[in-house]
Amino acid sequence: MGYNAGNFDVIVVGAGHAGVEAALASARMGAKTLCLTINLDAVAYMPCNPSVGGPAKGIVVRELDALGGEMARNIDKTHIQMRMLNTGKGPAVRALRAQADKVLYQSEMKKTLETTENLTLRQGLVERLIVEDGVCKGVITKTGAQYYATSVVLTTGTYLRGKIIIGELAYESGPNNMQPSIELSYHLQELGFNMVRFKTGTPPRVNSHTIDYSVTEIQPGDDVPRAFSYETVEFITDQLPCWLTYTSPKTHELINSNLHRSPMYSGMIEGTGPRYCPSIEDKIVRFNDKPRHQIFLEPEGRNTEEVYVQGLSTSLPEDVQRKILETIPGLEKAELMRAGYAIEYDAIVPTQLWPSLETKLVEGLFTAGQLNGTSGYEEAAGQGIIAGINACRKVQGKDPIVLDRSQAYIGVLIDDLVTKGTNEPYRLLTSRAEYRLLLRHDNADLRLTEIGHEIGLIPNERYERFLKKREEIAREIERLEHESIKPTAEVQAILEEAGSSPLKEPMTAANLLKRPEITYDVIAKMTPNPSVSDVVAEQVEIQIKYAGYIDKQLAQVERMRKMESKKLPEDLDYFAINGLATEAKQKLHEVRPLSVGQASRVSGVNPADISILLIYLEQGKLAKIER
């Protein structure tokens, strides 16, 4: 019953946050691209929280933008609120977070896909891959359509053998009662992939009309206009607030007395859930000394009354969920619109991937997003763009793009996945990045625009603007390093006003800027340069002020790069290396790291094993034991 449905360069299976970035990147780079989704109404759907960004994640969104991705632009067009987080801390951990209008976010993204050249968006449920001699040639849908392509990117999200669980109830389903993808999971196992079962969950939604906001605290957006994309010039000023309330002792009592009906505790759920995302019942059991838990009320959009009850993720039965709402100040009379649920799904063990996100098992097959064991829209999008780029480069016969840990959070994310694997849904945290100070929210463009341009995702016009900005920063830093500030009465007055001690002798403006209490604005009063824009001023201030710390991290990066440059052959026989610990042999055999640096990050491989690898490498012995 199958039919030949056409030939493409790249096929992307799935149109969630990973899928859309993969499809857009591939099409924009010139590959004839097909994007297949189970349901066209689910393009860029947000099945859980209505927000984008936050610490680490927000930086990923900016990185996506610098690489030519879509997420930043799309949220800039469709948010209802934006905030800069961690403003009281250092520049490295500042991050934007936006509350999204979910429906608008979807329709804007869908429109972008529909109007992108080289890109075909189509509804279709992929059940099998066409694999010949270990090489992926295409996909087959449930309707029998056989599509052929050089590269295939799988982004199946939580659809893969998805199962929703609410209390005692369980049924096969994708997110939010979407049709699940069952066959593909079995097919992947047939192909030899190791699969794991993960679990995630979502809280209930309630009707805004029925919330008593008077007993909650308001959480407004920032007054200053903000945007994720470096290119955004129009800002949304009309913002909606979120609200904060807390669980009560009654909530805890109620949950404790209904624990036996929770699938997590009755043993019905087999999947591994993330520790950072526990359900409310988990929180109450594990942290029973905490008297109350925060509950944030987040609107799901401008044209809906649905409100997301953040902090109340649960898989308790629907009737218990309704009773829980009654115990929370402000929600006593809240009408439940959708019940919270837990969802189990299949993911592949990500150590089966090369750092390019191509699978080791099947050539030409790439995977991204929750299928690789991550959690979060941003994490999915970050992998999506890399998978899309590399799927396209495969078609073009070019080497894959791999971002290293000092270049981007996306690099940290992918390196962690393919090197260490994960035994729970993986979430990015700033602490996962060892070069956090280099991976800032403010410098994502400086880090990645060059690469985005080189691979063909950043148009020349934008690149020119970027080069100009970069040059202005360099010029202003240079100027401040040579500009001497003299202890004039005027200068001393400015210093005193800024709460700083007076100058005893002349000092360069750069050195003065290193004083913790001195900002670029203060310097500008002493030695104005009207041509400097705010974004340039911000860079100048950060780069000068924290130069000491930045240099320290750069030195570490240098050391890391040395280890990365010691390449290991893909097909090295670790079992033939004398002296490696058995565990190290097994792990290295499984991961097949491409460099000693990557090998050193494989869990179970200790420094002694690395010394031995280095000894072998130094002695040229590795050549002898390649298979």
Add this chain to the structure above:
Amino acid sequence: MEYDTIAAISTPMGEGAIAIVRLSGQEAVPIADRLFKGKKPLAEVDSHTIHYGKLIDPKTNQPVEEVMVSVMRAPRTFTREDVVEINCHGGLVSVNRVLQLLLQNGARLAEPGEFTKRAFLNGRIDLSQAEAVIDLIRAKTDRAMNVALNQMQGRLSKLVGHLRQTLLETIAHVEVNIDYPEYDAEEMTHGLLNEKLQFVAEEIKKILLTAEQGKILREGLSTAIIGRPNVGKSSLMNALVHENKAIVTDVAGTTRDIIEEYVNVRGVPLRLVDTAGIRETEDIVEKIGVEKSRQVLKEADLILLVLNFHESLSPEDENLFKAVKGMDVIVIVNKTDLDQKIDMDRVKNLAGDYPLITTSLLKEEGIDRLEQAISELFFKGGIESQDMTYVSNSRHIALLNQALNHVEEALHGIEMNLPIDMVQIDITRAWEVLGEVVGDTVSESLIDQLFSQFCLGK
């Protein structure tokens, strides 16, 4: 196993002691068998057994040595290779003869530390254990042996582990403020951070203090005997050596370039530095003067200053006191068997807080008291080595110093009012560096800490 078979003397040598010559490698048993004559050939004995017999020189067919031979087959051995240990008489001559026999019959002389290196390369031990083993091999006294053993058993690991946990909790706290800015955890303040870091800095300093002693235990207390000619310096040295059995050993382990002398005085290893040098300084005061002698003394950990009971104090004696000011000194007034001509009140005055011992080396009197004084001085009134963790490894000392630097930089950052996430860079480095001491730098434990310490979620 592609390695050849290596041999070396694996115990420090001393007159009358038992010495062990160790063989490791595929040919260890066959090589030993070529020389050994016992009840049955070593090839037929069970692993991890010990056998009495004689070593026969195959060339002359003459018995060379009476020995006990242990056979330990791979992989349950120190190097994970076949190991044979030959226990023989500890005399320099006999032990060397055994070694020479093995070398003539197919073994290769091990390089310094090569057994450990093999153990390491065969995955037998990790780096920090390997370093402790190296120290173990070099340990010159029983007490030093204990320190090395303790280190292996993880006393240092435990101590450092506690500090790491404190740092980890602090880091997790900072992290939760960063990654969950809206979470209702107490904000980590500069004040709070300062308090924690001061504590860690103090603890690292304490560990480092023991490092000095650890180093001394391993290397011996470098000891100089000084005094005017003919006060009995040579007699004093001979007495110490005779009483305590001089240990003649080689620093590098197997090569015989430099010979040093060690004596073990009640658990305190004394390294009689540059014995020839000390003898040449017989007339140190007259010949090179106080300035120069100060230079020589600078290297010493302990000074034994010898005066003559039978002569009155000279300006040279007084100059000696000046030269050793501020150092660890024991004053010895020798020749109490002769008439007193020295002004003891003046001596007591000059000696001040230094222990003052009177001896008659000729009559072998007072040596006990001297030993007691040395022991007391070293253990500073009852520091029991068993309860202490001596950091006896220079790599560990370097790492601890590095960690301390990072903590101090973090403290400096706090003082400068830098953002807490910047300060944290140094805290994390300190945590990582301490991890290198115990061989654990897995950052995943931070994530674990984060989620076990705080209740986070959607």
